[in-house]
Amino acid sequence: MGEVMTSVDARRYFATDSSIFNLPPALVVYPRNENDVRKTLRFSWQLAERNRAIPITARGSGTDQSGAALGSGIMLVFPAHMNRIVEFDNKSGLVTIEPGLNYGKLQQTLETHGRFLPPYPSSLEYSTIGGAIANNASGEKSVKYGDTRSFVKGLRVVLANGEVIETYRLSKRELNKKLGLATFEGEVYRAIDTLLEEKKDVVEHSRLLVTRNSAGYDVADMKQKDGSFDLTPLFVGSQGTLGIVTEAVLETETYNPETTLLVANFDELQHAQAAILALRELPETPSAIEMVDGNLLAQVERINPNLLKDIVEKPLPKLVLLVEFDNTKEHQQKKLAKKAAKIFEKYASSHREETEREKQEQLWKIREASATLVGHTDGQARAVPVIEDGIVPIDKFAEYLTGIYTLFERAHLSVAVWGHAGDANLHLQPFLDLSQVGGRQMAFRLMEEYYKLVISLGGSTTGAHGDGRLRAPYLSQLYGAEIYDVFKKLKQIFDPYNTLNPGVKMNVSIDDIKPLMRHEYSLEHLYDHMPRS
Ligand SMILES: Cc1cc2nc3c(=O)[nH]c(=O)nc-3n(C[C@H](O)[C@H](O)[C@H](O)COP(=O)(O)OP(=O)(O)OC[C@H]3O[C@@H](n4cnc5c(N)ncnc54)[C@H](O)[C@@H]3O)c2cc1C
Secondary structure, three states: OOOEEOOHHHHHHOOOOOOOEOOOOOEEEOOOOHHHHHHHHHHHHHHHHOOOOOOEEEEOOOOOOOOOOOOOOEEEEOOOOOOOEEEEEOOOOEEEEOOOOEHHHHHHHHHHOOEEOOOOOOOHHHOEHHHHHHHOOOOOOHHHHOOHHHHEEEEEEEOOOOOEEEEOOEOHHHHHHHHOOOOHHHHHHHHHHHHHHHOHHHHHOOOOOOOOOOOOOOOOOOEOOOOOEOOHHHHOOOOOOOOEEEEEEEOOEEOOOOOEEEEEEEOOHHHHHHHHHHHHOOOOOOOEEEEEEHHHHHHHHHHOOOOOOOOOOOOOOOEEEEEEEOOOOHHHHHHHHHHHHHHHHHHOOEEEEEOOHHHHHHHHHHHHHHHHHHHOEEOOEEEOOOOOOOEOOHHHHHHHHHHHHHHHHHOOOOOOOEEEHHHOEEEOOOEEOOOOHHHHHHHHHHHHHHHHHHHHOOOEOOOOOOOOOOOHHHHHHHHOHHHHHHHHHHHHHHOOOOOEOOOOOOOOOHHHHHHHEOOOOOOOOOOOOOOOO
16 A cells, blocks of 8 residues: 555645645545555545545645545545556557656657647646546647647546446447446446436437536537447546546647647637637647736736736737647648638738747747736735636637626726637636635625626536536536536435545535635745655
8 A cells, every 4th residue: 555644744745736725634544556446445435434534635736626636535646656647658659658647748759759638727737637537627829739638538536436447438239248247337337328318308408508517517519419428538538536637548649839829819809719719710729829917017027027028019919819720731731821811911910920939939938928917926816716717608718708798897906818719618707816705705795796696607616627626616507407406416416425535526515615715825935745656
């Protein structure tokens, strides 16, 4: 068995992730292998059978901003030992990994083989693949390549009772075999098959009209018309609430560092929206359509006047788009860039194109300036992640931004917005002092109004970061009672004793999360508490 810790220090350290919550675990386990995970879950199940449930929370690097990497019971910490690349097949591009593997390390290894994993989050250097799978993470490249779910081909998962299963797309015949098993796995397949059959109409209408989504459970992609069945898409994005992942097989893509970057300035939000919609209609979607707004540029200029000097034009535009093409054929890339330039001639106030890597790096600083803002402190106030990841249908992009500006104006707070414009998945973090009652109350007021706005526009409360504890109270509002009920039944099937990350995703109210709120917020101590393997 790997190390087990109950020290006050360890428990205090794992009481926070990158969210606004605080919840110390009872003990911390660093599993050495799948058998350790299996034994821990079996132990928890047996206690639960005797009415003494102890929850299990899996943890990667704890960069989760929704409070999903916190739990009051056993914390299973993966990066210490279960952090290997198990296999890489250069021919098929498939890579098999353990969940505690650092995402940045995997990316580096893949790149040396001319491959990469496109849906990487911007936190890749500090986070694990297991966390990305559990959150269905996505990032700047997802506009072209899709989210994590699109890249996970199979999983090894430890179920609540300690049984290990392998998931991949099963043919109808293979499914029938599973349905006949006398194990918990068999029970799970039978119950889900029945649920999907009974709630066919509800499940078919459970997809939100957004291009990426980490809210709820992906119930719509398990069963396909040909009768095939796969639990993999369900586990991706489930935040450790249905089972614990011990291994994953992922697809990768060809990596091309030779790209074309276009930067366009806009004075009108409607014009920016028209350009985004036109860019998405190109024969090939750009590999990135990122944005920052003028407020972000102005705030960053105040904090660090040198950072964007000579990079951004004056007067500051209302919005800047950064658009990249990565087609491996140079002439194709050129052609696409030319078409994009035409779009900008029509809608943007100015634009420029860059193919030289060093100059591109300078321009990317515009987008990366958001990190300066997030790391900034204003007295006791800090940028806090409470409304940081909403997404809406792309044709609502301008309305979404206008709604955000109105909301902040009403609250007499300054606002800055950045993110994945090509998916209308925007990031923002209000500056609040959580040590003050007023700051904490404001956080909840903003959440209430912001999530109402996102839902009213037909969007999702989270494009990538997950529901966790933070957004779980809005899940039934987002999906409606019928779909929420399917989620509830699903959770009950996998986790009858509610031992898998309880308080995350399902059955959570605002009153449940209020007492967990931190009275300070910082990420300072996060990355330095791993035992050496
Ligand atoms: C500055 C910053 C920027 C970010 N940018 C992005 C971004 O661009 N895109 C994005 O999607 N996210 C982003 N995030 C959120 C987060 O970093 C990512 O979702 C990341 O993938 C989480 O990985 P982690 O290793 O830190 O997971 P953790 O925070 O440790 O855990 C995340 C979730 O995964 C579960 N989990 C971990 N391991 C397992 C396992 N083996 N089995 C089952 N469940 C498991 C946990 O229980 C938890 O629910 C950002 C966060 C920060 C702080």
